[in-house]
Amino acid sequence: MDSELIEKQVVSKKRVVDHGEVLTGRREVNAMLDLVKQETERIDSRFLEPACGTGNFLAEILDRKLGVVEARYCRSQLDYERNAVLAVSSIYGIDILEDNVQECRKRLFEIFDEKYTRFFKKSAKEECRNAVDYILGRNIIHGDALTLKTVGDNPKPITFSEWSPVNGSMLKRRDFTFHGLLEHAAIKKTPLFSYLGDDVFIPTPEKEYPLIHFLRVADVGQQ
Numbered sequence: 300m301d302s303e304l305i306e307k308q309v310v311s312k313k314r315v316v317d318h319g320e321v322l323t324g325r326r327e328v329n330a331m332l333d334l335v336k337q338e339t340e341r342i343d344s345r346f347l348e349p350a351c352g353t354g355n356f357l358a359e360i361l362d363r364k365l366g367v368v369e370a371r372y373c374r375s376q377l378d379y380e381r382n383a384v385l386a387v388s389s390i391y392g393i394d395i396l397e398d399n400v401q402e403c404r405k406r407l408f409e410i411f412d413e414k415y416t417r418f419f420k421k422s423a424k425e426e427c428r429n430a431v432d433y434i435l436g437r438n439i440i441h442g443d444a445l446t447l448k449t450v451g452d453n454p455k456p457i458t459f460s461e462w463s464p465v466n467g468s469m470l471k472r473r474d475f476t477f478h479g480l481l482e483h484a485a486i487k488k489t490p491l492f493s494y495l496g497d498d499v500f501i502p503t504p505e506k507e508y509p510l511i512h513f514l515r516v517a518d519v520g521q522q
Contacts, residue, residue, distance in 0.1 A: 328355050332363070339363045342386050343464075349444035351392030354403035357439075361390055361410050369414065376419050380427045381468060384513050387411055387431050388462035388470075392439045393477075395450055400441040407435055426514040433517035434462065447478040458505060462516075470513045473504035 338344045339360050348356050364386035372378040390407065394400050411431050416423050437460045441450050448454040457477040465471050480502055508519060 325355065325359070328359050332356070332359055340367050342367055342382055343389055345389045345391065347391040347393075347459075349393050351394045351403055351439065352399050354392065354406045354439075357390050357392050357403065358406055358410060361386060361407055364389070365411065365414050369418070373418055376422060377468075379415075379418065380424070381464070381513055383411060383415060384427065384430055384434070384470075384516075385462070385464055388434050388438065390438060391459060393442045393444045393457065394439075395441075395443050397441050397450070400439055404432075404435045404439045407439070408432055424514065426517075429517045430514055434460075442477075444477075447476075447481070461504075464513075465510055468512055468514075469510045470516055471510055472508040472516070472519070474506045474508075475502055475504055479503075479505070 332339050339346075340363055342364055346357070346360050348354075351357055365383060368379060368382045368386055372382050387407070392400075392403055394403065408428075408431060412428060415427065440457055440459075442448060442457045443450055444457075446454070447457055449457060458474050459477060459480070461473045461475060463471045463473070511519065
C-alpha cells in the first residue's frame with residue numbers, strides 16, 4: 300500500500316476550495332480512535348464516516364478489528380472468514396467524490412485481502428473475497444451526507460445495508476434509508492443501538508432479504 304498516498308492530506312487546492320477536502324493524518328486518526336478504543340476492537344461494532352475520503356479512519360478501524368479476528372480465530376479458517384466478513388460489514392462510509400469512494404473501497408479490500416491471503420495462502424477462497432468486495436460496494440457510498448442522496452445523474456436516497464449474523468454462517472440483510480434512520484431517531488430521541496439496556500429505536504427496513512450463507516452474499520447482486 301502506498302504510504303505516501305495515505306499520509307497526503309491535500310490532494311489539490313481546487314479540491315480544498317470546491318469540497319473542503321483535507322485528509323486526516325494517521326497520527327490524528329489513531330489519537331481520535333483511541334478515545335473509543337474498546338469499540339474499535341469490537342468485531343461487530345458499527346462505524347459510519349459521512350465524509351470518508353480515501354478511508355483514513357475506516358482503514359484503521361478495519362485494521363484494528365481484523366487484528367482481533369486474527370488473535371481469536373486464525374486457527375480456524377471458517378471462523379476467521381465469518382468474523383472477517385462481519386468486521387468488514389460493520390464499516391460504512393459516504394463521500395461526495397467518486398475517486399475517493401473507489402480508492403476507499405479498494406484500500407479496505409486490500410487490507411482484508413493481504414491478511415486473509417497471508418494466513419490461508421492457497422486455501423483462501425474467491426467466494427470470501429467476492430463477499431467482501433460486494434459488501435464494500437454496498438457500504439461505501441458515492442453520496443452527499445448533507446442532502447442524504449447519492450451523487451450522479453439520477454440521485455436517490457442513500458441506502459445502507461445492515462448485515463446481521465444468524466446461526467453462525469448465515470447473514471440477514473436489511474436495507475434502510477439514511478434519511479429514515481436520522482429522521483426517526485431524531486423524532487424518537489432514542490439511540491439506534493445500545494449495549495447498556497436503554498430503550499432503542501428499531502427502524503423499519505425498506506427491504507429485507509432471505510437468510511444467505513456469508514460466502515454467497517454477492518449472489519444477490521447477480522439475481
